Amino acid sequence: MTDNLKEMMEKARAAQKIVEFWPQDKVDEMILAVGWECYKRETAEKAARMAVDETGLGVYEDKVVKHMKKTLGVVRDLQGVKTVGVIEDDPKLGLKKIAKPVGVIGAITPMTNSSSTMPCNGLPILKTRNAVIFAPHPKAKNTCEFICNEMRKGLKKVGAPEDLVQNIKEPSMEASQDLMGMVDLVLATGGAGVVKVAYSSGKPAYGVGAGNATIIVDESANLEETAVKIHKGKVFDNATSCSAENNVIIHESIFDALLAGLKGQGGYLVTGEDRAKLKQAMWPDGSHLSGKIVCKSVKVIAAEAGISVPDGTTFLMVLGEHIGPEDMFSAEKLSPVVTLWKYQDFDKAVQMVIEITAFSGYGHSCGIHSTNEAHIMELATKAKVSRMMVRQSQSYGNSGDWVNGMPFTMTLGCGTWGGNITSENVTWKHFLNVTWVSYPIPAVIPDPEVLFAEHFKKYGK
Known part of the structure; x- marks a missing residue:
């Protein structure tokens, strides 16, 4: 644990407390502001150039397309989604579900998709009123820094605390491990090594599995x-x-x-x-x-x-x-x-x-x-x-x-087959805590003669 990370965590927690009870319309305004700063062609082009230059991976033109498409897709998927207050109400069962933020999320990002992963992770995290600290691959730190600064511009534009989005400037496996031990939830998008570390961090974690389509x-x-x-x-x-x-x-x-x-x-x-x-x-x-x-x-x-x-x-x-x-x-x-x-x-x-x-x-x-x-x-x-x-x-x-109807993301859960806790495309709903509020309803008690009727008919009592 470093003093720098302690300071970042303090800033993140203070920023998250400010938005914890923001109304939905204010949260949505924040998402559009941050989403636009990420989506803009000049942002995508600069990020793509930085990503290719510092990682040596991929194709510049394709990275521009990927960054813009994935950012726009995530913003579209988040539009109209309720992540504040009552998100589900079932009078018949007497149940209401209240959405609540997780807190501070540590997002480990890869060098393969170093720019597009950040808005794909960051926007759903912000939509659910969380703060995020990005820990990039060491060979993608400059791209991460640039996108974080663009996201912070969007936050500042609408009066949201800029420290909702931060990044480790000199990343290392040790720094990522320290971060994982401090945050409330870990989101690990990367190779098997970092995912294994995430699951060993002692904190709840979403990881990904290897592909081989x-x-x-x-x-x-x-x-x-x-x-x-x-x-x-x-x-x-x-x-x-x-x-x-x-x-x-x-x-x-x-x-x-x-x-x-x-x-x-x-x-x-x-x-x-x-x-x-x-x-x-x-x-x-x-x-x-x-x-x-x-x-x-x-x-x-x-x-x-x-x-x-x-x-x-x-x-x-x-x-x-x-x-x-x-x-x-x-x-x-x-x-x-x-x-x-x-x-x-x-x-x-x-x-x-x-x-x-x-x-x-x-x-x-x-x-x-x-x-x-x-x-x-x-x-x-x-x-x-x-x-x-x-x-x-x-x-x-x-x-x-x-x-297609698949949720836009850059983090693909692979289920228990791939050693993951989810088999879904990781998005906003994975960054919420939900409180179930239960009201009394008229008793619903089944008749065992009816409930077990098929069993009795075939096997007897």
Whole structure:
């Protein structure tokens, strides 16, 4: 625990006390002010440039789009949401629910999505009248500082205490750990290491799991549209998103046609000796991704692997050989590289999704390109994932998109499968305490003869 963090906590608690009983309209005014400062194109462009320059990850143009879209989506999702006073009233049950803030939240943010994560976390935290202290990845501290200052501008504009938003200026794992031990709730968006620390902090925590989005394409899919969507989801921001397509399982009757479609989108199939070279470059020790290829361009990855790819290549493809550690191409790749698999029977495809995600990305997500509702529901019923996209780009859809109903966020819970407490997209409702107020109602006592009637009929008393 450092004196600096103690001071930050004191400021945060004082600021949070000021807004604790603010009315809804004043809270909403604050959200619009902070949201606008984050959303503005000049903010997004500067943040994107800083993020690419200091982390070396992703694509500037894509980061601008991502920052603006996610910020606007979060503001839209928060509009009209009641987070003050009575948020639910059920006269029949005599119940009222009163929304109350958590207090001070420590938000650990990653280097992969260093600018867009902050408004996605910060706006719902403010909407619920909490204060937030951001602890960024050390390689993303300048981007964090910039966005925090923009958020504070919005707070100041409407007379809200600026210390509702603060950030650690010289981040480290030690500083993050100290912060976690001081706040009321931890929100950890990042790698497995920081999530594990969050869950060991002794404080309530929301964490995320690793991604490894695995997609089925069946015979009913529109192959032209599917190729476009897979390409978009795979290459966006050099696959900085944990939701990017990692494995595509294709019915054998359409495999060649879809492969041709993916090649038409800039995909290049890496085979033979080059596949082995690519694997060695990506997992030099056989199990851990190399930082030299994570979220890098195809050009950088090919050079690192010592392989040649045609001009115009936008992503690399390999054929899956085995599921599990003997073939790491079945794991999350965090790069514009996708693994293609072939299946004959749909139940086998579902089983492959189960096995691949159990090995890597347990609980995160899967998808399907199909118009066969029976296939869609079979995968949805059997796959152990928290979200499943139907006929969508995975990395666009998982965390909220204009063309689906998923809540906008950058923090994706993976359920108990992924070692998380929630399987939802983390948003405003996760930053509230709720008091249940119970009034007396006329007694509702069941008749055991009626309640157990079906059991008695079949098995007797």
